[in-house]
Amino acid sequence: MxxxxxxxxxxxxxxxxxxxxxxxxxxxxxxxxxxxxxxAGNCHTERDADTGVMVHVYGPHIFHTDDAEVWNYVNDFQTFMPYKNRVKTTSNDAVYSLPVNLHTINQFFGKTFRPAEARAFIEEYAADKSIVDPQTFEEQAMRFVGKDLYEAFFKGYTEKQWGCSPTELPASILKRLPVRFNYDDNYFFHQYQGMPQNGYTDMIGRIxxxxxxxxxxxxxxxxxxxxxxxxxxxxxxxxxxxxxxxxRLGYRTLDFERFSYDGDYQGCAVMNYGDASVPFTRITEHKHFSPWEEHAGSVCYREFSRACGPDDIPYYPIxxxxxxxxxxxxxxxxxxxxxxxxxxxxxxxxxxxxxxxxxxxxxxxxxxxxxxxxxxxxxxxxxxxx
Structure with missing residues (x-):
């Protein structure tokens, strides 16, 4: 043609x-x-009719990149507001910051380490130094942070998220998760981070x-x-x-248990649940993804991961x-x-x-x-x- x-x-x-x-x-x-x-696919956002909260219908999407051209591209179609993703996790009846950082380490072990002391402690006493070449998720975690931190923050969550033992998953999955020996609790480390002021669906509509x-x-x-x-x-x-x-290729899908709350339900956008005994992986509170807005009410999702069936929406390739x-x-x-x-x-x-x-x-x-x-x-x- x-x-x-x-x-x-x-x-x-x-x-x-x-x-x-x-x-x-x-x-x-x-x-x-x-x-x-x-x-807008799985990025679809819409206003909740009752609360006015911008809801990420298929789960939260947080924009972060080091690619200046991509950042400028999306800003041509939507004003991106500053947003830092600060994730919390509940484990054994206590709340910690993720990714694992100096505050997490000090709180978990009851210490007051400075950065060098924490690094030395993890390497000398926590990490499993017998693992030289980690091949699985579990081996990587044990070598990276040690048994106690692994079982508190990664083991149960990973089993729920992927539906299998961490011994069956590749080490590469965990390599994306940093450990910080400072008090930086920003989940991402990219230069450009933000949220579209009027949601992703509006942005994609403009594109x-x-x-x-x-x-x-x-x-x-x-x-x-x-x-x-x-x-x-x-x-x-x-x-x-x-x-x-x-x-069929393997995917994980997500089920969302949506509920409303009059006020602030959990005080943060994302609360993970690391204990295997808790059936859901996390709770997301969507008004906190738009901190420049004020809403009296709140919309939350309990998030459950499971194997993707023929009629389900595929989320994560296994x-x-x-x-x-x-x-x-x-x-x-x-x-x-x-x-x-x-x-x-x-x-x-x-x-x-x-x-x-x-x-x-x-x-x-x-x-x-x-x-x-x-x-x-x-x-x-x-x-x-x-």
Whole structure:
């Protein structure tokens, strides 16, 4: 097809919206479809009718990045208000700060360590120095913080979150969680952190607001030849695109028990529950995600993690070792397709933060425009999942 093609994008979340915007700006006609009744995917936010609280409908999304271009990009469509994610955790009837920091260590062990003293204590007396090359989540935690801190803050939470023993999970999961030997309780360490003043759905709506973009909700994608479609960008489930012919890839899903409260329920946005005896992983109080607003009432979620069934919303790709062969089959099938590129968390079966999602969407759109200008084929993946 010569000239600017008509583009089909499956999914009106961050990946689809950003790719669609970039290609629309380049003159392409873009049709974006989504099976849900709203845009923004799992980032969807809406005002609670009773309290006025901005609710993160599918669980909290906190924007953090070191990518200046991505930060400037989102700020073109929404004012981002300053926000620091300060997580607390309840363990054995006490409340601590996460990530593990100097305050956590001193409180937990009943000490008054200075930074160097705490570092020496953890290394000498707490950490399991017999573990030289940690392979599992549990080994990494034992080597990192030792048995007591691991069992208080990580073991039970991880079992609930992933539905398996930490001995079955790779060490790489824990490597993302820092230990700080100072009193910094900001959960993230990125240069740019914030929350969109009017919510993510408003931001994504502004990204989609272009005369070359058409959005169709409550519309499912069906694989069929369409002479009018030049290329498809698919952000749905990779295995779902192929009708699960090699079986379903593993995901965890979330159930939310929503409740209201007259006042301030827990005094913070996120309270984890590390004890295995507590069935939920955390409680989120959504008005604290917009601290520049004032609300008398409150909306909270108790969050439960479980295996994702066929009719559930997939949240977290599990990527267990035994799935590698199955994933490789789907990647090979995807690379046999023509005029389809798989994008986003579901399309590439990778856990992606929002900033990485936007970065990859921008890069994908730019690669498509460059390939088209050169008359070259667009790859199935910007980053291969295996």
């Amino acid at each position: 010569s000239g600017n093609e008509k583009i089909m994008i499956v999914g009106a979340g961050l990946s689809g919206a950003v790719i669609g915007r970039e290609l629309a700006l380049a003159g392409h006609q873009v049709e974006i479809i989504d099976a849900r009744e709203h845009i 989609l607001d272009h005369s070359n973009i058409t959005v169709k909700l409550r519309t499912r994608f069906e694989r069929a030849d369409d002479a009018d479609i030049g290329h498809v960008f698919y952000s749905g489930q990779l295995d779902g695109y192929f009708d699960y012919e090699a079986g 990527r267990m070792v035994e799935e590698k062969e199955q994933l490789a089959q789907y990647v090979a099938r995807a690379e046999e397709e023509t005029d389809v590129t798989f994008v986003g968390r579901l399309g590439t079966y990778r856990y992606l933060d929002m900033d990485v999602t936007i970065r990859e969407a921008l890069d994908t759109a730019r690669l498509y425009l460059a390939k088209k200008a050169d008359g070259a084929a667009m790859p199935a993946f910007l980053h291969r999942p295996v």
